[in-house]
Amino acid sequence: GENVEQHPSTLSVQEGDSAVIKCTYSDSASNYFPWYKQELGKGPQLIIDIRSNVGEKKDQRIAVTLNKTAKHFSLHITETQPEDSAVYFCAASKASGTYKYIFGTGTRLKVLA
Amino acid sequence: NAGVTQTPKFQVLKTGQSMTLQCAQDMNHEYMSWYRQDPGMGLRLIHYSVGAGITDQGEVPNGYNVSRSTTEDFPLRLLSAAPSQTSVYFCASRSYSNQPQHFGDGTRLSIL
Numbered sequence: 001g002e003n004v005e006q007h008p009s010t011l012s013v014q015e016g017d018s019a020v021i022k023c024t025y026s027d028s029a030s031n032y033f034p035w036y037k038q039e040l041g042k043g044p045q046l047i048i049d050i051r052s053n054v055g056e057k058k059d060q061r062i063a064v065t066l067n068k069t070a071k072h073f074s075l076h077i078t079e080t081q082p083e084d085s086a087v088y089f090c091a092a093s094k095a096s097g098t099y100k101y102i103f104g105t106g107t108r109l110k111v112l113a
Numbered sequence: 114n115a116g117v118t119q120t121p122k123f124q125v126l127k128t129g130q131s132m133t134l135q136c137a138q139d140m141n142h143e144y145m146s147w148y149r150q151d152p153g154m155g156l157r158l159i160h161y162s163v164g165a166g167i168t169d170q171g172e173v174p175n176g177y178n179v180s181r182s183t184t185e186d187f188p189l190r191l192l193s194a195a196p197s198q199t200s201v202y203f204c205a206s207r208s209y210s211n212q213p214q215h216f217g218d219g220t221r222l223s224i225l
Contacts, residue, residue, distance in 0.1 A: 032211035043216030
């Protein structure tokens with residue numbers, strides 16, 4: 001069935017370093033790939049998303065890349081700060097069919113000061 | 114801008130009790146979903162709706178009921194609470210299938 005694998009499950013980086021989280025999806029019809037940040041005690045919040053007609057999107061220190069051939073997309077955070085510490089989820093969706101978001105299992109990012 | 118509002122924020126139940134988790138959105142979104150989040154399991158879809166009067170099952174629907182009588186509201190009912198239903202429950206909405214999904218802040222439910 002449809003599946004999204006996310007790696008790593010935990011990631012620790014020094015403040016100022018970069019962090020990369022990777023996801024692989026199984027359904028080649030997926031065409032929308034959002035990333036969510038979840039802080040303690042809160043619901044997931046959308047931080048960036050990408051559609052299948054582009055290969056990369058940036059928003060300040062955050063970027064997402066998409067490789068449709070490999071069915072793989074990544075979140076890149078540069079110049080990490082302590083407030084970036086959170087759980088990050090990737091997801092995949094498509095315009096028709098089951099209408100479901102398929103979520104990855106999450107990455108706990110710790111930025112060490 | 115309220116977005117997605119979930120009530121209550123916390124609840125403790127005894128095994129066998131029933132209750133309804135409320136979810137309301139003010140963005141006129143057609144799609145609404147309920148997820149549960151357990152440690153190490155990510156977000157698992159319980160039930161979803163693609164419009165008023167239309168609901169369907171997700172990955173883990175057993176023990177839960179939903180209805181969608183209005184666009185704004187999507188309550189989740191636990192029929193007879195079991196300890197395995199101890200979890201954090203999130204409601205989410207979006208305008209269409211592959212659009213950004215907006216989450217509430219969750220209901221933390223403990224079943225004793």
